[in-house]
Amino acid sequence: xxxxxxxxxxxxxxxxxxxxxxxxxxxxxxxxxxxxxxxxxxxxxxxxxxxxxxxxxxxxxxxxxxxxxxxxxxxxxxxxxxxxxxxxxxxxxxxxxxxxxxxxxxxxxxxxxxxxxxxxxxxxxxxxxxxxxxxxxxxxxxxxxxxxxxxxxxxxxxxxxxxxxxxxxxxxxxxxxxxxxxxxxxxxxxxxxxxxxxxxxxxxxxxxxxxxxxxxxxxxxxxxxxxxxxxxxxxxxxxxxxxxxxxx
Amino acid sequence: xxxxxxxxxxxxxxxxxxxxxxxxxxxxxxxxxxxxxxxxxxxxxxxxxxxxxxxxxxxxxxxxxxxxxxxxxxxxxxxxxxxxxxxxxxxxxxxxxxxxxxxxxxxxxxxxxxxxxxxxxxxxxxxxxxxxxxxxxxxxxxxxxxxxxxxxxxxxxxxxxxxxxxxxxxxxxxxxxxxxxxxxxxxxxxxxxxxxxxxxxxxxxxxxxxxxxxxxxxxxxxxxxxxxxxxxxxxxxxxxxxxxxxxx
Numbered sequence: 001x002x003x004x005x006x007x008x009x010x011x012x013x014x015x016x017x018x019x020x021x022x023x024x025x026x027x028x029x030x031x032x033x034x035x036x037x038x039x040x041x042x043x044x045x046x047x048x049x050x051x052x053x054x055x056x057x058x059x060x061x062x063x064x065x066x067x068x069x070x071x072x073x074x075x076x077x078x079x080x081x082x083x084x085x086x087x088x089x090x091x092x093x094x095x096x097x098x099x100x101x102x103x104x105x106x107x108x109x110x111x112x113x114x115x116x117x118x119x120x121x122x123x124x125x126x127x128x129x130x131x132x133x134x135x136x137x138x139x140x141x142x143x144x145x146x147x148x149x150x151x152x153x154x155x156x157x158x159x160x161x162x163x164x165x166x167x168x169x170x171x172x173x174x175x176x177x178x179x180x181x182x183x184x185x186x187x188x189x190x191x192x193x194x195x196x197x198x199x200x201x202x203x204x205x206x207x208x209x210x211x212x213x214x215x216x217x218x219x220x221x222x223x224x225x226x227x228x229x230x231x232x233x234x235x236x237x238x239x240x241x242x243x244x245x246x247x248x
Numbered sequence: 249x250x251x252x253x254x255x256x257x258x259x260x261x262x263x264x265x266x267x268x269x270x271x272x273x274x275x276x277x278x279x280x281x282x283x284x285x286x287x288x289x290x291x292x293x294x295x296x297x298x299x300x301x302x303x304x305x306x307x308x309x310x311x312x313x314x315x316x317x318x319x320x321x322x323x324x325x326x327x328x329x330x331x332x333x334x335x336x337x338x339x340x341x342x343x344x345x346x347x348x349x350x351x352x353x354x355x356x357x358x359x360x361x362x363x364x365x366x367x368x369x370x371x372x373x374x375x376x377x378x379x380x381x382x383x384x385x386x387x388x389x390x391x392x393x394x395x396x397x398x399x400x401x402x403x404x405x406x407x408x409x410x411x412x413x414x415x416x417x418x419x420x421x422x423x424x425x426x427x428x429x430x431x432x433x434x435x436x437x438x439x440x441x442x443x444x445x446x447x448x449x450x451x452x453x454x455x456x457x458x459x460x461x462x463x464x465x466x467x468x469x470x471x472x473x474x475x476x477x478x479x480x481x482x483x484x485x486x487x488x489x490x491x492x493x494x495x496x
Contacts, residue, residue, distance in 0.1 A: 032405065037395040062398060096479065103416070104423035145421040146412075147285040150310060157280065157408055164394075164409055168351070173393040175352035231344065 011106075011113050011166045013086075014040040014120035015159060016078050018134055021126045023048035027058025027066065028156035029123075034062035036163030041069040042078045042120070075122070075134050082120040084112050087138035088158055089130050090151050097135075102144040106165040121162055126155050186235045194235050194242075195222055201246040259354075259361050259414045261334075262288040262368035263407060264326050266382055269374045271296035275306025275314065276404035277371075282310035284411030289317040290326045290368070323370070323382050330368040332360050335386035336406055337378055338399050345383075350392040354413040369410055374403050434483045442483050442490075443470055449494040 015033055020026050020043065027050075033041060043050055050071070056063045072078040079085050086105050100108060109119045122138060124130035135141065144161050146153070153161065186194075199218055208214040228234070263281055268274050268291065275298075281289060291298055298319070304311045320326035327333050334353050348356060357367045370386060372378035383389065392409050394401070401409065434442075447466055456462040476482070 028402075031398075031402075034398040035394045035401060035405075037397075060400070060402075096482075099424040101419075101421050101423055143421075145419045146283045146415060149285075150279075150282040152308070153283060154276075154279075154308070157283075157405065160405055160408065161412055164412070167394060171349075171393045173349050173391075175349055176347040 011109055011119075011170060012038060012040055013109050013113070013166070014042050014078075014082060014118075015163070016042040016044060016075070016120055016122050017046070017155070017159075018044045018075055018078075018122055018130060019046065019125040020050075020123075020155060021047045023050060023052050023055035024058040025126060025155045026050045026069075027055035027060075027062075029159040030055075030059040030065035030069075031062040032156050032160035032163055033065050034059075035160065036167040038163050038166070039065060039068060040120075041065050043069055043071045044075050044078050045073060046071065075137050079120055079122075079137050081118060083117045084109075084119045084140075085122060085138045086119065086140045086142050087122040087130055087135050088142045088144070088162060089124065089135070090143070090153065091129065097138065097141050099141045099143050102142065102161055102165040103169075105140065105142045105162070106169045108140065109166060110169055123155060123158055123162075186230045186232045190232055190235045191225070191230060194225070194230075194238055197239055198242055201242050205246065259357055259367075259418060260286065260288055261357050261361070261414070262290050262326075262330060262366075263411070264290040264292060264323070264368055264370050265294070265403070265407075266292045266323055266326075266370055266378060267294065267373040268298075268371075268403060269295045271298060271300050271303035272306040273374060273403045274298045274317075275303035275308075275310075277407040278303075278307040278313035278317075279310040280404050280408035280411055281313050282307075283408065284415040286411050286414070287313060287316065288368075289313050291317055291319045292323050292326045293321060294319065323385050327368055327370075327385050329366060331365045332357075332367045332388075333370060333386045334367065334388045334390050335370040335378055335383050336390045336392070336410060337372065337383070338391070338401065339377065345386065345389050347389045347391050350390065350409055350413040351417075353388065353390045353410070354417045356388065357414060358417055371403060371406055371410075434478045434480045438480055438483045439473070439478060442473070442478075442486055445487055445490055449490050453494065 015029070015038055017026060017029060020029075023046075026043065026046065026048075030041060033039065049055070050066055050069055055066055059066055070078075086100070086109070105121070112119050121142070122130060122134060124134065142162070144153075144158070195218070198221065202208060208217060225238075230238070263277070263286055265274060265277060268277075271294075274291065274294065274296075278289060281287065297303070298314055298317055303314055307314055318326075334348070334357070353369070360367050369390070370378060370382060372382065390410070392401070392406070443466070446469065450456060456465060473486075478486070
């Protein structure tokens with residue numbers, strides 16, 4: 001499966017749902033995996049059929065993840081081909097294993113995948129989470145930092161945050177401080193004409209009560225409109241506003 | 249409400265759900281807000297009662313967020329006291345506004361809140377998302393980068409990822425490369441005794457076929473156990489293993 005147009009750009013660890021109880025949750029988890037361009041879903045001894053109509057409906061269009069999911073009897077079978085296994089858990093454990101944040105896990109998986117090491121992430125059943133016997137297969141515990149007063153996540157939300165950390169690390173989207181799909185920024189001649197028009201009408205209207213304050217007042221007005229980063233269309237709109245206002 | 253023991257550490261922008269359709273989704277969104285230590289939920293013209301039993305059940309223990317939620321008739325009312333408004337949307341819009349990633353939004357909110365500027369984030373109805381009329385109240389569009397082939401999130405998942413970016417930015421949890429809740433790392437005398445015990449028993453068992461290779465073979469074995477970062481208890485366990493194996 002190629003889940004994005006930029007093959008190989010995103011990480012593809014297996015996401016292993018251990019004894020999931022509800023088919024709906026498996027479906028919602030599939031949707032969350034698809035959101036994060038992950039396609040290797042594995043199920044260990046699920047309580048319900050992951051291809052039932054409730055699961056497919058809950059996947060909201062991500063049913064290809066469900067159709068490609070592999071079902072195993074035991075965690076040992078599900079992780080057999082993996083070289084590094086991470087186990088998500090909200091509880092602190094008396095285990096002598098590294099405990100990573102979501103971001104730490106993502107960086108570690110990226111580093112390992114770049115060396116060709118196949119990774120996977122375990123998620124526990126909805127009600128109880130992973131058992132200690134499941135954690136025995138994990139090299140690293142993953143504990144996503146959240147409000148200590150309320151850190152429990154449902155299965156799909158745990159899958160989403162884990163997947164998001166992975167996606168996020170490979171994503172290169174930048175903030176766009178101003179998006180101008182339709183029109184170009186106005187040039188200085190256009191904005192100067194606008195300010196001249198405004199000044200002329202304000203002058204006529206008696207806005208500048210004292211001549212010595214006029215330069216400062218005009219500068220303030222100019223700065224307001226400069227901050228707005230006007231387009232040519234904005235300038236035309238404002239000419240219309242000034243014309244119509246000054247008519248009244 | 250003080251949602252965490254570290255008051256003032258986390259950001260507290262308002263999360264404004266615009267015309268949410270299902271009470272369950274409002275409940276799940278409340279849970280996600282609580283996960284991220286956010287407590288200012290606002291609802292604009294919700295289709296269902298946000299305090300109904302379905303909403304409370306879906307909140308999974310975060311019902312205090314629902315009880316404190318404020319309901320408004322219009323987006324204008326809901327954002328009246330806010331100074332900077334962000335609107336989440338999965339679709340690209342023909343609007344001349346900055347478009348930030350989730351992380352860009354979180355950094356921007358942090359910067360503004362540190363100056364005492366009150367911020368809020370708009371989330372649209374489940375089926376349609378925010379209308380252009382709603383976006384008119386926003387200073388910034390937020391577009392969380394996800395798989396372009398499948399970027400649509402349900403309401404609670406959008407709330408969770410947005411809240412997570414905010415929480416994450418203030419969170420200081422470090423990766424723990426090894427957590428040792430019960431016992432201390434073994435000291436060098438303990439590990440040396442272990443290696444001596446191992447070497448002695450291997451010698452007896454005829455493991456070192458050629459004397460000149462023995463130092464290299466022992467070094468390899470030492471390195472394996474050094475990598476395991478043994479505790480005192482581990483060392484005792486391994487002594488038992490060596491003793492019992494060498495008896496056979």
